Amino acid sequence: MYERYQLVLHSRQFEDIRRSFLNGRAAHAYIIEGPAGAGKRTLSKLASALIVCREKRACLDCPDCRRALLGVHPDVHLYSSEKRISVKDMRGLIEQSALKPYEADYGVYIVENAHTATAEAQNCLLKTLEEPPGDSIFMLLALNAGQLLPTVRSRCRLVRMTGFSDELIFRQLQALYPGEEKCRQAAQMAGGNIGRGVALIEKRELWELAALAERLCAEADSLSAAQAAEMLRGAKDKMDELLPLLEERLIRAGDVKSLARLGYVEDAVRRLEENVNPALALDGLAYYFTKGDSKWQKL
Ligand SMILES: [Zn+2]
CATH class of the missing domain: 3.40.50.300 (P-loop containing nucleotide triphosphate hydrolases)
Structure with missing residues (x-):
């Protein structure tokens, strides 16, 4: 208990x-x-x-x-x-x-x-x-x-209630799900949030979105804008969940390119909130995301 x-x-x-x-x-x-x-x-x-x-x-x-x-x-x-x-x-x-x-x-x-x-x-x-x-x-x-x-x-x-390290989240997940292989990775993707760690293990869909965010960030330098756009479009109905995962992943990386990309993700969030055509917002994000800027420039 x-x-x-x-x-x-x-x-x-x-x-x-x-x-x-x-x-x-x-x-x-x-x-x-x-x-x-x-x-x-x-x-x-x-x-x-x-x-x-x-x-x-x-x-x-x-x-x-x-x-x-x-x-x-x-x-x-x-x-x-x-x-x-x-x-x-x-x-x-x-x-x-x-x-x-x-x-x-x-x-x-x-x-x-x-x-x-x-x-x-x-x-x-x-x-x-x-x-x-x-x-x-x-x-x-x-x-x-x-x-x-x-x-x-x-x-x-x-x-x-902030500031739980990946290691603490990992240990809690292990206690909750003994033998579960995803615990380490879920802890890393949870951004210090135990609720998200649990959801990542329990909800397959969220896990897949987190994996997508991970891939987009890890491969951002080698992906073409068209490839990134295709990946984003595949999750276009799940942007509410994907974009925060992307933001967390970029903050965690913390290097200049990631922080520039973070600026463009935040632009996309803002544009979607302003009811910009989602396909347009995502194509824009894919373009800037893969451009490899080391400084975010306001669109
Ligand atoms: Zn007591």
């Missing part, structure tokens, strides 16, 4: 939270920021286990830790919504947080997609953060903390 927690359990981010609790310096509100798949929810679950653990250490073994991880502890509340978080949702949460915890010393309130909360909802939360109930701890999960009001941000401790 615990294999999937290993990466985050041993992360600097969790260690910081753990130490702050042990030293009595815990914050009453945290923002856990990071892209999808970065481990935000896992961190919030482990932190909630730490908070309610009867051993006071996230032993992951006592009934409190187990219930927290399973999402059934009466003092761990997870708010998750497909829609934007409205002021009504937020009021419900705040009313609940005013109640005493049932069993633990604190009630934990985890808000997923907190960055989608309306300004009104955030202002509502702000009042609680200004005068927090002493026995509630909030964890706001956000893709980008910049989308939260500065007044909310300033009252929370920010935890960024």
Whole structure:
């Protein structure tokens, strides 16, 4: 059951939270920021286990830790919504947080997609953060903390879920998929994102796109524009997934030519967002991608 927690359990981010609790310096509100798949929810679950653990250490073994991880502890509340978080949702949460915890010393309130909360909802939360109930701890999960009001941000401790090395991702994947041959390569292609590493192993289509990104980058100097265009066109309905993979691969390479190519990939992303004809955008990308510039020039 615990294999999937290993990466985050041993992360600097969790260690910081753990130490702050042990030293009595815990914050009453945290923002856990990071892209999808970065481990935000896992961190919030482990932190909630730490908070309610009867051993006071996230032993992951006592009934409190187990219930927290399973999402059934009466003092761990997870708010998750497909829609934007409205002021009504937020009021419900705040009313609940005013109640005493049932069993633990604190009630934990985890808000997923907190960055989608309306300004009104955030202002509502702000009042609680200004005068927090002493026995509630909030964890706001956000893709980008910049989308939260500065007044909310300033009252929370920010935890960024980034910076996992390929090696750490590899070890986590190995623990999850013992004997799986793709683990090493998936870790390299995951760009430090465990969710993507898992998806690469589980989703054949994503694996093939990553392999395509890998080939485009590795062979960019020898491919003709026509060859690159053909490769790109083969995945033209999957650009949402392919282009980020290309970007990550180029950032990882980090040499001047790769960074110039990165500029052209970003141009293509922008042009597709602006509804430029996809075939045109991809042909343009193929042309500049294979041209071998050492400096990106704005189109
Ligand atoms: Zn425990």
